[in-house]
Amino acid sequence: MSNNNQAPQLHPISKIEIPHFEQYLLDNDIPLYVVNMGTQPVFKLEIIFEAGRFHEDKRLVSNLTSRMLKEGTTKYTGAQIAEQIDFFAGTLGRPVNFDSPSIVLYGLVKHFENLIPILAEILSSPTFPQEELKNYIAEKKQELQVNLTKTDVIAYRTVTEAIFGTNHPYGYNSVAKDYDKISQDDLINHFKQHYVQGNCKIILSGQITDKLIQLINSVLIPGIQKGKSSPNFFDINPYKEKSIYIKKENAVQTAIRLGRKLFTQHHEDYAGLFVLNTIFGDYFGSRLMSNIREDKGYTYNIYSMIDIMKREGSLIIGTEISSEHTTATLKEIIKETKILQETLVSQEELTLVKNYLMGTFLNWVDGPFNVASIVKTLILSDLNIEYFNTLIDTTKEISPKQIQLLAQKYLNLDDFYQVIVGK
């Protein structure tokens, strides 16, 4: 048996710095951010266009435009594009983002030169072939049909729609009939108006040399059209009814989502709320997990999360539980919010969360792709590096009293929509 059970001494992390990144202005005035670090000869190239849902003339157009970009250009068919990207072992992603969809290319540095011309072609002359669109829509409708049998999917869709309203870009959900309204011309127009140089920002990370930057300047971007477009404005019309119950007779578990509107990272309470949310439900030792999973065993997972977009944010609490525990679980969630509002968090717990978060931040700045993610957050939300420093300083300095005041301000269950999907 191990007889030395003395806990090792801890070394608190006192300082975290974002590694240096370069900023260039390319020939056609597109900003390029470069994170040059890492041990492997790899790159990640992310080309971001402010061309999301706030720029749509019709629902779903922004997502479909982004998905269909690689399905054909004036020079190549979709099959030829796929063949070339696969041959040079590139991976093309198009992460969903309501504000700014992007095209992400991962690959080995040695293939960069061969991959860039294909990407340039996609960005300059996509044709959005009618036949491919028709097939893709048929596929998406089938996928939707499967997703709409899942209680967690229904609950999430409902709570975000309740918070932002059915007409808001952050609130509306995909439905089959909206897919049917989309034509090839809609995608062509969306691309022409919004995938333009004034809406574009590029982040390049990995083992980056001047040669790669040169290739971006001389091969990738010349085909991107000049121009800039503006987002539309949308009112937020949240649901009047705060409590929504959707019956699903054959569900084995019930999905609960509680959600409220918040704000963006620019808000003065953001950093403090980030810490509060961690205590409440955003790590394994959180109040919600400790009580509802580790003590009661009602669920496999329960969380609260802050979801911040460019223009708004939300806080969502979610879990899946056996139907007979629905009432008890809701009661415990409410109880946990009350405790945070009425009782000061102990120094011991707060120190733990602070240390945990400092470790998390250290991870955020580790490796080129993590740093590129931070750069993306900064440039998409018009933040500067001070945002990150404030988050760190607030985490280090926040007091139990401040946590309590924030809980009193933001964890009132009256401000939350309650969505229950199940038996």
Add this chain to the structure above:
Amino acid sequence: MIKYTRFQLDNGLRVIVHEDASTPMAAFSLLYHVGSKNESPQKTGFAHLFEHLMFGGTTTIPDFDTPIQMAGGENNAYTNADVTNFYCTLPASNLETIFWLEADRMANLRLNQKTLDVQRKVVVEEFKETCLNQPYGDVWHHLMDLTFKKHPYKWPTIGKEISHIEQAKLSDVKDFFDAYYMPNNAILVVAGGIKVEGIKRLAEKWFGKIPRGIPSKYSIPEEPEQMTIQKKTVVADVPLDALYMTFHVGSRIDEDYYIYDLLTDIMCNGDSARLYRKLKKELHIFSDIDAYITGSFHPGLLVIEGKPSKGVSLEKIEAAIWKELETLKDELIPAQELQKFKNKAESALVFSECNILNKAINLAYFELLGDVDIANKQVQYYQKITVKDIQRIARKTFRKENCSTLYYKSL
């Protein structure tokens, strides 16, 4: 290229260290060679339930997770048919904390009724969330049961049925701990901003005094060769029909593993892969198609799964798949096509070395397979594969009598 140092403690614990000076973090992976393949058919789901119980505290340290969070770390674990792996990433300066905790629970785990009661419920909810409350969530239960007759790969790691988990007794889990949780059945890997000398000292200090154990004598039944095609139809409340086909292949240790891997890549990895291109993008008879191998410790499976497009029958897509498989048997694939997937495999390997936790987990698994240096040999294994190898493996594998087919039908 991953440089590593390997050594073994007197009690049999194998230790592998990989220095990566580019990061201030460290990754720690402690792998026990026990998974659902070590369970008896009447007590399935045990290895995974046990993984949960490992977080219940010990006689000396009541709570496992809190000290890790206090050290700025993040930890978790997974169980599969072959292994149970406990891992953690934390600032390298606080690495000793995880040595203290993992060594303590290897030596002093306190299995108590309260933890068992709560975690049984948690795992039952996990079972419901992942298998029962998801469309097609129980497919692995049906498919493994159809494909394996004797080998414990017959049931999924989560367990054959909920009642097995509900009936788990404290004495059962204690026996399980005694049979598998010992230094001579474990592999420890540490990677990141650390030094080999420091790890040698820590490994000796914390794990060195834990006595060697007596490993379980339980012998896992071998799967007999399949002689006839296996078929099953399941009808469930799902929106769309789905098709699943499995073929018996070798284990992760076989040299042919890499050929199987490229073969499934050729079929479905990426937009230009032939089944994806032909059956989904050209003929539009699939809305979704995938192929992969299980890469398990004992001989495993090659799996093909897909959903037909609206209005297309399962019989039709099954026939279309067989037609493609016959082509792979009859005709050599073009050299260019093979090269494409070698390029992709190379890239995937390089990317897998970008992350210290990933590297640590891979090194542990290769050590388990018998040669940690596989980590650095894989590139060559892929490079030497020829178009004839692909055909040979396709011919060996894609035979009706080696196939199990599951129709998952909508009500």
